Amino acid sequence: MSPRPVLDVLRRHRRAAALGCGSSMLHQTCEALVPVAIGLAVDRAVATGDVHAVVLSVAGVLLLFAVLSSAGTFAFWVIDRAEFAEAHHLRTAVARAVLRDPAALGDRQVGDALSVATSDTRHAAEALGLVSFLASGCFGLLVAAVVLLRIDVALGLGLLVAVPLLVLGLQALAPRLEARVHDRQRTAGLAAAVAADLLAGLRPLRGFGGVPEAVRRYHRASSLSRRAAVGAAGATSVVVGVSTLATGAVLVATAAVAGTFVARGRLDVGEFVTVVGMASFLADPVRTISHCVQQLAVSRAGARRVAELLRPGAPRRPLEDSPSPAHVPVPVPTVPGEVLGVVTTDTATADAVTAAFAAVPGALVEPSHTVLLGQTLADALASGPVPAGRGVPLAAALEAAAAPTDLDLALHDGGTNVSGGQRQRIGLARALAADRELLVLRDPTTALDAVTEDRVAAGLRDLRAGAGTTVLVTSSPLLLSRCDRVVLLGPGGRHATGTHAGLLDDPDYAAAVAR
Template sequence: MPVREPARLSAARLLRRTLRRHLGRLGGGIALLSLHQAAEAAVPLAIGLIVEQAVATGDLTALAASVAGLIGLFTVLTFAWRFGARLTETAIHRETHRLRVEVADRALDPRGHRTGLRSGEMLAIAAADAERTALIIRATAVAVAAVAALTVSSVVLLTIDVPLGLGVLLGVPALVLALQALAPVVTRRTADQQAAAGTTTALATDLVNGLRALRGLGAQHNAARRYRESSQHTLAVTLRATTMGGVYQGITAGASGLFLAAVAGAAGWMAVGGRISIGEFITVVGLAQFVAEPVRALGFCGQLAAAVWASAGRVARVLAAAPAVLPGQRPAPRPTPVRLALTGVSYRSLSDVDLQVRAGELIGVVAHDPRDAQALLDLLRGGVPADDYRGTVSVDAVAVSELTIDALRERVLVEPHDTALFEGTLRSNLLVHAGGDADQLPAAISAACVDDIVALHPAGLDHPVTERGASLSGGQRQRIGLARALVTDPPILVLHDPSTAVDPATEQRLAVGLRAARHGPSRGAGVDRVDAPATVVVTSSPTLLTQADRVVVLDGGRVTVTGRHHDLAQNDPTYRTAVLR
């Protein structure tokens, strides 16, 4: 796949891009909402004219025409709002969907990402922040419509009385600018609240996923305490943000009320003095009451923009994150006698590791330190940037960093210890990999000892599996994961502790089945074939290690000894203590 660098994206650029992507609907929505607000502003003017030209004169014809005009005005007002809001909301929902897809695409990018965010935080960004970022469309449309309403109101007021109109024209912007002084505080507290909520969501996700393990260790109380502390912190931050939002709205409402009282008082004084007519007085008072609505709308837009800016920053952080790994451009190479090789590799706890896995070999790796095992697995799955480790990791004599992602996946499959199952059926979980062959299902099921799971249920392979395989035991999930890997049948298969949750008898059958499925007579065992598969099992299980052609021991981050399991168990006390139980 071609290397695609993420665009340099900031919150401001993301919001501008959001508006550009919906210019048609946004423009139509703004036009209709502005027409609605202009019609709203025209209502006090129309009532004033009706009072002067129809009610005060008693002209029934003028009254009938005025009522018809008022009906038409309210018709325009209603439909303009309905269709303007529809266009705006459609744009918001479409943008929310697009942003969620982009965040999900970045989270699922096989090259990884350098955001430093956990899965729960990514979920919060994809769900809440993406939706909130799209609200910039609503904020823009409402703000422009509010400005249109204030413009119409100011023009009418200037026509009635210049000083009065200037008072509204100058007073409203001054009021809005004064209210915006609180916006940075709202933005900061909103950002803190969103970050805290994301952290708590991530912690909750980790807690739920690892609940069984925590109970087994008796650590559920400590985990619950950590979540409780994080939740309480999130609550406190949320209350501060909500309080600030309430203060902002209260100040906005109070200031607009005072402004309304000032305008109405000035207009009343002018009407008493005969400077304006009774109809104009009604228009001025009506407009003064109406002006409070767009002022509040502008205040709402300011508060909304503060929340939008904070969310846009979080979304932009994900979309602009550099990929963790930049894959090469070389396609899958031809098979070689050495299928997998590590030469002078140093990474994390590993130091100058040399390891070769030849075609047709089943290699056992015993790591005294779990960190060594995890570092090795990360390297073999190609998830480590080339700049982060020293040495060479190669597949069929080609460095992993030079291969495309598709080429690496075609050659190497790393089946992790924590087997991930999906909601569906046993069949759909066994054939989840693109390379899965349905014809190989029976042999893989037998080799991984899954046949008893299939036979246990009347539906067989069509038996439903709940999310994350919660309806299955840990041993059943492990065996299904192994069967899935055997169905895929990759040239290089890497397994991490595939039998820790099964009983000894099943483990023995599983070990023999694995050997037969990957390196039995049907796979050309004993024949010098460069295209023969290779298997690496990272484990301390003596049952599995007995089936290995040789065992490589990692101690202190280095390869300290290599040999057959039987010989090492007899001659190496440290190895014997680590694997015999």
């Protein structure tokens, strides 16, 4: 998104914004003309007692209300549809940015990113409706001013001076409100992030007695969020209070001046009815304007947070040109159909190798930290459509990974109710069932005992041998002993290739796989 993210939202939905704005303007115009129609009916029908004029007046008012309601309904339909589409677009963009490059999160915690993807994207999309209704409110005031100018220049000029001053005054409050709302959104995201982290680590927290400290940290984050919310509510109250007071002042002043003019004979009965009705009508566009000014501050704050997450960072250099400590000059070459083991002497090298393979089109990378999505085991194992000509029966994948086979097994909060070993085996089964031509597994058995690990190593070898290229970035001797080939990426860019048994004589290799 550009530095003006709200404008991006409007550009993406130009047609819907134009239709919604035009329809809402028509709606406001018809509302502004209702007092005029009633005034004319009083002058030409009620005062004269002409039955034909009464019938025409009633028909005219009914037609005006029919157009009014139809235009309003169409405006809401168009704008709501565009807002839902834009919110979905922004949520998808945020999810895509984070999934493609977790570094896009920067220093944000997961809970804060979730707040951006849900609350802030919705607020940003609401700018479509707010801009349309703000324009229609201003247009309604303009129509009212024209009508009043035709009735009496003094009344019209008074409104033309008072209303812009009112709107400018309300707009002057918007930056303060926007800052408070942005702070509220930010602190709410941080509180959600702390809560998510604590829930994810609840078991170890209980194990080493860290629950009191966890509660203290969440209380601190929640208190910051509460204070920010109170500050935002206070700023909102100021805007609402000022707008309500200003609305009341406009109504009272208009009614008082119109009553004075009637007493002096400058207005007849129909014009008086029109002026009084117009004074009552003015409350609606004034409230609309004040509400839109207030909520646009919220939308700008939300849109800015979305834009900050989506703003691209500095371009990254290819792996082979990187001077990082990984010392991997080229991605490790593979042979179709083989099971390849990759052993590294430091984490940075393992990260670089994993990233290099992840960049290969069609590759599936299963990280060491397994995340299970869904409410049951069946949901967690669903990996989407299998490429044409490929496919592994789910039962075979579960057997190879020594994973639970009860597909109705309930999973809570990403699988926090199952052990780390079970979660790892379920993730491995999911990857095997996806049956990709290139499968990269990063430390897939770190949470397993030796017996289970040996069983998984055998099942993995049997299922994947010849079915596709499998890369195991690991230091597990049980896995490496079943690889067709093992590549050691040692310190200083040193490479060694062979079998697990053959490389055990290499001191660097022996140190890397020693347990």
